[in-house]
Amino acid sequence: MLTSNSSSYSNSNGNCSSASSSSNSSFSSSCVQVSRDVQQQLVLLRLLPDSPGLQFPEIWLRDNCQCSTCYMQQTRSRLPQGWNYLDPSVRLQQLSWCAERQSLQISWSDGHKSSFPLSWLKERDFSPASRARYLRDCYRPEQRLWSGTEFQRIQREFLYDELLHNDEALLQWLHQLAVYGLALVKQAPLDSNVLRNLCNRVGFMRSTTYGDEWSVKAQPGASNYAYLAAPLPLHTDMPYFEYKPSITLLHTLQQSDSPGGWNLLSDAFHVADLLRQRYPGAFKVLSETPVDWADIGSEKNLRFHNIWRAPVINLDANGRYVRINLSIPQRDSHFSVPAEQVRPWYEAMALFMRLANEQACTFKTTPGDVLTFDNVRMVHGRTGYDDTEQNIRHIVGAFLDWDIAYSRWRVLKNDLGHYNK
């Protein structure tokens, strides 16, 4: 509830004006009007007579005091010796607007005084539109889910050289990956530095038990199912890690001339949406039944036994998708749930796999392509192929993490002036 003020003060001479805390107050300077909603304990700012107001909880203002006792500019962080006991009994006592410094001045019941510049306040406004803008422009861009038939429309290509030398192209690539979960890099050289160079432009590679980079090549006697020429059904990479690598990069060095070796890709968040609409019971089962994902083996003298126990569809407290786990070969025969949950899980899984395959797009990369996708959201696979000595398929893979990629996206947006304030 926004309360109206009983008294208002004109302040045209640029001095600071003030009023006591006992009533809802309003101050107008040349263009800023300040008031309080006493009941909700909010400070309200109105910049133009008809513009929507900015709102700030009083206790949050106390916590975020910008003085040198409470905040350290050098480390851009709150100081523990500031309001360290978070005493919620502290109340706003006096509120004023300083037109000269364009800042909000507050005196608190604990004797502390705070000053907040208008530009700082505008970026942190609690009104719904401002919060939505911050989440979209600074936290993460909104994901657009897509069906297999929309692939041609959403897919975008980026030139390897441009990604290495042009920050705007780098930002657009990361943005595409964040929004659609998929981007194709073209014209990379056929050498061994490509994935490292790309990852270093973003930050650094994510290493796993298979090393920094891994080679997908048909190898008789391979210890990993992917290293056979057989079809690789839709999966996410490494669901058996709690800290799963979150962006996959696949560099095609050699492509098979055989009719196989096609890539399959499906937006599993979209597939989950379809399941939710059409088969809500199956959706509930797949989002609630933990599965034991596992990988046992050794690589370059490192023996490993990885297990992560989590559902196929992972949701947050608001029912939004946070992660998909899927891999037939890397689903353990240990299934540590009560026996009566097992059959319903298989029935739900059969529906999910059918939808995922129906929604998959297919294409065949050529040497010099780097296929990059969101390994948290997309499921991918390939059709089987025939390898002979003259006809070899060779893909090199590596990972990046979303934490590092989003950080780079934000820094680039800021440096290139893309934030709409």
Ligand code: OGA
């Ligand atoms: C993998 C994989 C894709 C391919 O090795 O996990 O997805 O095209 N490979 O071989």
Ligand code: ZN
């Ligand atoms: Zn302070």
Ligand code: ZN
């Ligand atoms: Zn894979």
